[in-house]
Amino acid sequence: MKKSLSKQMLYSGVFTLLLFASFSYGMFSVINQNMPFRIIRYLNEQKNKIFSESGSIKQESKQGAWHIARSDLPNQGLTDEQRESLAKVTALPYLKGYYTAPDKKNVTVYNKEAAYHGLNLVVSGHGTEAILMDMEGKVLHSWQKDFEDVWPSRLEPNLNELYKTFWRRAHLFDNGDLLVIFKDYGLVKLDKNSDLLWAYEGRCHHDLFVFEDENIYVLSRQRRKNPRLQLESWGAKNPYWEDLIVILNSEGIEQKRINVVDCFLNSEYAPMLEHIKARGNILHANSIEMLDGKLVDKLPMFKKSHILISLREIHTIAVIDLEQEKVMWALTGMWKYQHAPSLLKNGNVLLFDNRGNNGKSKIVEINPLDQKIVWTYKGTAAHEFFSMTAGTTERLSNGNTMITETNNGxxxxxxxxxxxxxxxxxxxxTGENNKLIAALCDVIRYDQNQFDWLSLDAKSE
Structure with a gap:
């Protein structure tokens, strides 16, 4: 009886002490306006801006992909965890865009002596359009095709209607034909006049790659419960999305589909799946690149027709043998939520590390054999660099590096x-006082003289 009473008194004392400490720190936070007071005050201000007196959400943009501008984020002095938490909160649809977009527009820097002179294919979240422009921002050509013009009566009640209103990725052929992805809906091929050539109704998303044999490799997915996926660290009662690599011929006819989860389960890299935490999109593949095998003597795992893939949710890049449907190599632990890995001519891998730079982004060039970082770009205080989601990077012919900071346009x-x-x-x-800036899904640099039809079009005008 006495022991029970003593325990009750001890627990009561500890609880009272914790309550007093919490209250005291709360008062200290308010008086000195430090963490977490600044985050709470800031979110409350944004809530007041967003909600009308009736409590409904103000809708400023009903289509396209629009994001917040980094320049006004009140993240100075935050820890990495606080910065990432704030970024997640402000990424919610009803908070997106409630920061003043930067006044800068179009091309703001062009060093003609040092830049790689070429043409830029711009895939923007403002609508179903891609634009080809020169180095000074002059529009040379554009393609447009609305979702309803491709699939006029298509209904997909379980998919996000927003993804009908912009293109997630595009690939430009030398003759002016263009492949575009309507995320989660399908892949479309247009000619240079934006006339529809064909459409593939698959759950295509994020990325595609056209190989030298003219086959098209595109990410897709299916919703199911994989009976082979039995993990110690994770379990699912409901079906989830599994990523697929779908191979199409040049006419858009499906040839084969490969399940990425099964490729891991068929290999020695199966334990990497223990990193799965997400319940819906468990791997979140976001980029693919077919390998040409030119470096196979130096990198035997990077054989021709193997594919390099990025899996965001488990922070992993991997090489898959599509014939064996087996992972041949994989690497993780050096980045967070990465995008766009590519194999360089020198044998290194370049990728966009979204949140591995103390909660911010960086570009990393790494030796895949010894995992040494060969080169990195982290931005500067004057030119901050962060895209919480998405983003691309490519090494240009002159040794420079092209970076698309998607969320900040x-x-x-x-x-x-x-x-x-x-x-x-x-x-x-768009939005009140232009508070919303359209995402840049991708900006791809092409050679200046790659497209003969451009000069022909110019002569005909």
């Missing part, structure tokens, strides 16, 4: 020394 080119020699801000804005 910005693309830029940097030298090996980190100097910005070309910069572009998406000019598409």
């Amino acid at each position: 910005r693309a830029f080119e940097v030298t090996p020394a980190g100097e910005i020699v070309w910069e572009f801000f998406n000019p598409y804005r």
